[in-house]
Amino acid sequence: MTDPTADPTADPTADPISEPIHGCPPCASERLSDRASARRQAIVAAGRELFLERGYAAVTCAEVVARSGGSLATLYALFGTKRGLFEAILRDHSESVMRPLCVEGVSSDPELGLLAVGQRYLTGLLEPTVVAWWRAIIAEAPHTPELREVFLSEEGGPIQQAVAEYLAEKAAAGELEIAEPVRAAGQFLALVRGHLHQRVLAGENLAVTPDEIESEVRSAVHVFIHGYRSRAAGS
Amino acid sequence: MTDPTADPTADPTADPISEPIHGCPPCASERLSDRASARRQAIVAAGRELFLERGYAAVTCAEVVARSGGSLATLYALFGTKRGLFEAILRDHSESVMRPLCVEGVSSDPELGLLAVGQRYLTGLLEPTVVAWWRAIIAEAPHTPELREVFLSEEGGPIQQAVAEYLAEKAAAGELEIAEPVRAAGQFLALVRGHLHQRVLAGENLAVTPDEIESEVRSAVHVFIHGYRSRAAGS
DNA sequence: CAGGTTCTGTAATGTAAGTTACAGTACGCC
DNA sequence: GGCGTACTGTAACTTACATTACAGAACCTG
Numbered sequence: 001m002t003d004p005t006a007d008p009t010a011d012p013t014a015d016p017i018s019e020p021i022h023g024c025p026p027c028a029s030e031r032l033s034d035r036a037s038a039r040r041q042a043i044v045a046a047g048r049e050l051f052l053e054r055g056y057a058a059v060t061c062a063e064v065v066a067r068s069g070g071s072l073a074t075l076y077a078l079f080g081t082k083r084g085l086f087e088a089i090l091r092d093h094s095e096s097v098m099r100p101l102c103v104e105g106v107s108s109d110p111e112l113g114l115l116a117v118g119q120r121y122l123t124g125l126l127e128p129t130v131v132a133w134w135r136a137i138i139a140e141a142p143h144t145p146e147l148r149e150v151f152l153s154e155e156g157g158p159i160q161q162a163v164a165e166y167l168a169e170k171a172a173a174g175e176l177e178i179a180e181p182v183r184a185a186g187q188f189l190a191l192v193r194g195h196l197h198q199r200v201l202a203g204e205n206l207a208v209t210p211d212e213i214e215s216e217v218r219s220a221v222h223v224f225i226h227g228y229r230s231r232a233a234g235s
Numbered sequence: 236m237t238d239p240t241a242d243p244t245a246d247p248t249a250d251p252i253s254e255p256i257h258g259c260p261p262c263a264s265e266r267l268s269d270r271a272s273a274r275r276q277a278i279v280a281a282g283r284e285l286f287l288e289r290g291y292a293a294v295t296c297a298e299v300v301a302r303s304g305g306s307l308a309t310l311y312a313l314f315g316t317k318r319g320l321f322e323a324i325l326r327d328h329s330e331s332v333m334r335p336l337c338v339e340g341v342s343s344d345p346e347l348g349l350l351a352v353g354q355r356y357l358t359g360l361l362e363p364t365v366v367a368w369w370r371a372i373i374a375e376a377p378h379t380p381e382l383r384e385v386f387l388s389e390e391g392g393p394i395q396q397a398v399a400e401y402l403a404e405k406a407a408a409g410e411l412e413i414a415e416p417v418r419a420a421g422q423f424l425a426l427v428r429g430h431l432h433q434r435v436l437a438g439e440n441l442a443v444t445p446d447e448i449e450s451e452v453r454s455a456v457h458v459f460i461h462g463y464r465s466r467a468a469g470s
Numbered sequence: 471c472a473g474g475t476t477c478t479g480t481a482a483t484g485t486a487a488g489t490t491a492c493a494g495t496a497c498g499c500c
Numbered sequence: 501g502g503c504g505t506a507c508t509g510t511a512a513c514t515t516a517c518a519t520t521a522c523a524g525a526a527c528c529t530g
Binding site: 060061062072073076081082 | 486
């Protein structure tokens, strides 16, 4: 409080997070000299492991470089600050996680199709890395608005959208009666998450077997399909 | 590391968390001398606000007593350590949050009944205090196994159980066709949480109006009821 | 109203990091 | 093949707390 220069966000020489060392625009990872890129990769990878494993506060920058190799000085040159590193990691991570859920090549029978999608989704969601990622987001996002955006547009967006499109197709084909595909997709995903995701987030180390996942998803699909089956409702 | 007495959990004089100052058994809050109780309450209240507002790591003990009045020394006399305070707060909090969801006096028509229960549940879940509580748990529980238990037995247990019993009644009355009421209850609650809870947890400050809640829950109930309606399914 | 006990305020201690400085080394470029 | 830029290692620097110590005030008990 007494020393204004202590605030890293106010330090004009730091160039807090955005660009690493040159002022180069959002180019990929090639244009960073060349070694820098490798160092950056290594540090981000080590940091990711440690942060997701033990949480932001519990990890020191020294540990990160101890695992990544390289030097503390480099870390600061590249990321400016611990938080800068963290945000870089999350931003980076969001590009590699939660991707594999696409609806391509899924059975066109809604029951089978949703079963497959649900299994992929839930399996992915329970993966330790992904759980850790959610935890990190939930813990830190409130204090880092930008992260929230990244997360929501990664997690809320594409997946729900893909499912919504799939459902819309089925609705158009008259197999399901869905007026609001996006909402329905959200419901389906919520149903699949069920209570498992909650419990895992709260730290329970339940080793969920593929069989349990299948059973869980099967039940969810059953409810969902019947809930939205054409002509089933008399209400 | 050099000083073994620095580990609070190993300090025999500290009596870490459980009982504050006498060794009195789990009595309420009367039997604590008298002033101690008042101090304890004040500190816990101030700590709760601060921790839930800004997260465990971001709050200092000094701030807590600054808000609660009283003295740092008292805080340490009562709770032994910062973490001790935190755990006391969460344990305390879990007794006052998430209580109001009972299924008493709810319509016996499943559709209306579930609508009411769902609205109560979702409304409670989106309350800022409760959101903060979930965040705190998700962030800290992995490192504090005991908290996980408290949380799961508070959140997972009673509510799901109550809904399960309600559903079992309806099943017995032939209004719904539910073989596994507990699982079905989990599904219902998941459906009600939908995507809203996720987004709020991730820090989005969406001011959800009662109308939106109602609409969301209504839709969830619709799906659920149809999904489980007797004789509706041809599968 | 004495005597012990419990609170209060504040200052001191100790330590764990975040951050920086610097001297030396490796590398890419002309 | 020299030159500047970027990395490495390490050691200091600083700060921010958690935690403790202590001296005095307030409170209950008898």
